[in-house]
Amino acid sequence: MTDQTASAGKKHDNLKLPTRAENFSEWYNELVHRAKLADHSDVRGSMVIRPNGYAIWENMQRVLDGMFKDTGHQNAYFPVLIPESYLAKEKKHVADFAPQVAVVTHAGGKPLPEGERFVIRPTSETIINRSFTNWVQSYRDLPILINQWANVMRWEMRPRLFLRTTEFLWQEGHTCHATEADATEETLKMLDVYERFAEDYMAVPVLKGQKTESEKFPGAVNTYSIEAMMQDKRALQAGTSHMLGQNFAKMFDTMYQSKEGKKEYVWQTSWGVSTRLIGALIMSHSDDAGLIVPPKLAPHHCVIIIIGKTPEERAKVKEKAFALAADMKKAGHRVFVDDDETKGPGFKYAEYELRGVCTRVELGPKDLEKNQAVLARRDTREKTPVQLEAVVAKLGETLEAMQRDLFQKAKSFRDAHTFEVNSWDELKARADDGFLLAHWDGTPETEKRIKDELGLTTRNRPFTLKQEPGVCVATGKPSAGRIVFAKAY
């Protein structure tokens, strides 16, 4: 007879998350579910984003949208269905996206003939260019600086919650310019915006740089990215910005008349970040107790937990708690009081740590006696007694410190796992160790060989990485400078 009570006696074992060291993906999946961020849906690879997860996205949206407005962009909206024929106009674009688009084959109760079908947008360059063609007449109409908040769909082979889902939410910027220089400037400007957002808000350090030929966006002249390192030392592309040149303009006849009266194709850019950023956030900061979110993006800054044996005690504490919460709100913090009497404090501590609330104030009769509260900080899990009058100020300080420290910790981690490698053997030995700065002869063949044999891909050529000549670690041929290799999501 098998032991049916194997789990008896270790009752709370199944409440604990798997640890990061044990199995990083399992830890990640469990965390996403248990922190109530997202669920799998019935459609393969699609996910349901729950309020706790969506609140993070809303905060991201708010900040990013402000940054886009500050750089002169306006929001607009374009259709979710794109005529198949649009997608087909840009050769590289359709070739690369065809395997992952969902196609509408029936509408109005009838099958659609081939050639009159629609695809569900995997990205909107084509349909937006159709509009741009109508909007642009003269050089006076330029630049056009548009952003769209939307959902897109890509039938990926291997979905992962937030990182790669069949349907995902994102913003896609699309711009038209009179000159190549203007378009390049825009591409790099928006890359800077992404860098700033990642580092200052997400507390995720990123490498800003240029993608290789083979890693470029289909249809782009140049692609740039920001690359982050997760806690398992794998790389995650957190945002991309593309200089599209005149490729789409030529396919859609997006032209303007110059001052000199000549017809010219516009120069374009596109750039985007998605709900993948939520995955990046989770995998950068969270620990074995659950989610950690930097204060600038956290749905909740503080939860006040009421402790007390008797109803009288609790009533007294509760009054103080709500007063404290009101003061915190006045100071601009997102705070709530948990006065649920059906659950014990221990349960609540564990629960809110799991869900990523930045700080916790424990308030009970013993504290009131001493005119204090206990402030617990999520990332370090330190508990500090604070005089009641000082709690609001201390909360503000703690949140600032947390924002700073999370970034520093992530940056130290990344730097500690970034290595210069100078030979094939070294590249191989360090394949799982993080970011590898290596010389590469610049050919797609060598790039592919490294990918096939070692599982390493080029991430980007960081602008900050000094380019000095050397020899390729794979072929011994000359190299213009080092590039970042890593295992990637």
Added chain:
RNA sequence: CGGGGUGUAGCGCAGUCUGGUAGCGCGUCUGCCUUGGGCGCAGAAGGUCGUCGGUUCGAAUCCGGCCACCCCGACCA
């Protein structure tokens, strides 16, 4: 699409080898009790055992087909 694995209660699983009344833990609900790190006690609800077929007096269990999902690769924000 290649390689591996799993489908039994909301979740996690045992039972399958050796066929014989559907089980355990968590969660949920009710009542009492409890509150400084995932409380306690008592009771209750909840299942066409992924699906279709075969063998058998009898199938979660044996045989065959199908389907779905997960993990590891190739693709990708």
